[in-house]
Amino acid sequence: MDFEHSEEERLFRAAARDFVGSEVIPHAAQWEEEARFPWDTWRQLAELGLCGMSLPAEYGGGGGGKTMLCIATEELAYGSAGLAVAFLVSCGIAMDGICKHGTEEQKNEYIPRCAGGEIAFFALTEPGGGSDVGPMQTRYRPTEDGYSLAGTKTFITNGEESSFGVVLATRAPGAGHRGISAFVIDKDAPGLSTGKKEKKTGQHCSSTTEIVMDDCVIPQQGLLGKEGHGLRIALEAIDRSRVAIAAQALGIARAAYDESVRYAKERQAFGKALGQLQAIQWMIADMSTELEAARLLTYSAASLIDHGDLAIRESAMAKLYASEAAGRICHRAVQIFGGYGYSRDTPVERFSRDQRVTEIYEGTSEMQRWAIARQVLGMK
Ligand SMILES: Cc1cc2nc3c(=O)[nH]c(=O)nc-3n(C[C@H](O)[C@H](O)[C@H](O)COP(=O)(O)OP(=O)(O)OC[C@H]3O[C@@H](n4cnc5c(N)ncnc54)[C@H](O)[C@@H]3O)c2cc1C
Known part of the structure; x- marks a missing residue:
């Protein structure tokens, strides 16, 4: 390829x-x-x-x-x-x-x-679970000319800024995967509101909020795909999209790496630039190697998806590796900056905070390992 x-x-x-x-x-x-x-x-x-x-x-x-x-x-x-x-x-x-x-x-x-x-927003996660969405509580019920939804979605990116989005709901809690349907909903739909805003570790300019539905009435045309196909639609969307989180991690890691290389050339210790010290050189070498590996995994998975392959294994590998490599790269960047790496006066402390959640959202690292292993072992 x-x-x-x-x-x-x-x-x-x-x-x-x-x-x-x-x-x-x-x-x-x-x-x-x-x-x-x-x-x-x-x-x-x-x-x-x-x-x-x-x-x-x-x-x-x-x-x-x-x-x-x-x-x-x-x-x-x-x-x-x-x-x-x-x-x-x-x-x-x-x-x-x-x-x-x-x-x-x-x-x-x-x-x-x-x-x-x-x-737009995408609302799957609920207070009761993000990795396991089977026990979903947000319900929908058919009305005369549409649907009424009730429940709370949590940790929803773009909760404040969005004007529409996709919501997953079940016709009855306990109805299983086939009970779940997807809906496209405008934010001004009656009964829909933005709830609690999360106080996060990083990525503060992006809002993460609850989406609350209290007898939220939408027209029949709001149903996305067939009734009962919602979980499949959502999981395929996650499969096709998680490679973008790998790309996000890659961008954060590259910023941390570039700052580190620049600083290692400028900052003096023991009469020479930091970059002349072998301990720092090894960190830079590892950062450079992991950045390149993350880049290759990310763009090879994206290319497979563009060629019509769902690429579940490849995009899970890209997301898993790029997000965890970005964690190691940001950690080393803070180390290279010493005390300044722990200060808000330099950007690397922000990068290390922003990176952390790339190992969590759109499937935690554990869920990526699970997905990869199931593909490798041929398990459904
Ligand atoms: C900033 C931010 C933005 C987000 N944006 C969105 C959004 O826009 N839309 C949306 O729907 N969601 C969003 N989420 C939610 C996110 O996808 C979930 O937080 C994530 O899927 C994990 O779910 P959870 O928090 O319920 O953790 P849990 O599912 O409770 O998991 C807790 C821990 O248990 C582990 N675990 C769970 N099950 C297993 C298993 N079977 N094997 C091994 N380990 C397991 C997990 O890996 C994790 O370490 C966002 C989250 C954050 C923090």
Whole structure:
């Protein structure tokens, strides 16, 4: 397989990198301090075509696929992991089910809205469980002309900024996987509200909130795919989207690595640059090697998905490896910076906080290992 980017992908990466250099990096620390979503920057992203770039061209997207989504995510995460997660959830996992299983009406409605800069959410996790979603409590019941939903989703990215999203609900708790259906819901639907906002370790400019539904009434056209197919739609969306978390981890890790290399050349100790000390050289060598391995796993999985393969094993390996490698890389970056690495005056402490959750969301590392082992062992 050819892991090199095409000319179009290289040009796209260069343009995204320029944008992040001028519009994201200078402001990212302040967005975090103020826990403020950068709406102006987001609108610029939409105007540049980034929000629609990976969505189908026949509905107003750019038709770019997963590799383009990963390139954009990696570049954004290099500057702001919070902005990157808002992007990859809205333009990735939240739109996956709509693009693959939506009716013509749903595609014509929601794909242009996302491409135009409206933000979407994906609501699967509940207070009772994220890894095991079988015992789901959020219920739906058919009404005369639609559905009514009741329940609370938790840890929902873009909870505040979004204007629509996908919600998973069961027709009865205990009905099992076949009882679960997916719905596309506008945020102004009666009975829907944004609940508690999480106080997180990092990625503060991206909101993570509850989505609360109290007799939330939606029309019949809100059903996504067939009734009872919701869990399959959600799990496939996660399978196709988790590689974007690998790309996010890669972007954070590359930022930590670049800062470390720069600092190792500048900072003096015992009459020489840190980079002349073997202990530091070994850290830089390991960081460089792990970064390259993460890059290869990420873009080979993205390429497989773009060629129509669900690539469950490959994207789980990419997410597992890239997120954990990013953890080791950020840890070493803090070490190389010494005391300054523990200060908010340098960016590496932010990178190490932002990285941590890449090992948790869209399937924890344990769930990735489980998925990989099941694929290897041929288990259903
Ligand atoms: C910042 C942030 C943003 C998020 N955004 C979204 C979002 O937009 N939409 C959404 O739906 N969810 C979102 N989540 C939720 C996230 O996907 C879940 O937190 C994650 O799937 C883990 O679920 P949990 O927190 O319930 O942990 P649990 O499932 O309770 O797991 C706890 C621990 O047990 C381990 N564990 C569980 N089962 C097994 C097993 N079978 N084998 C081995 N170990 C196991 C886990 O790996 C973990 O270490 C977000 C979370 C965070 C922190």
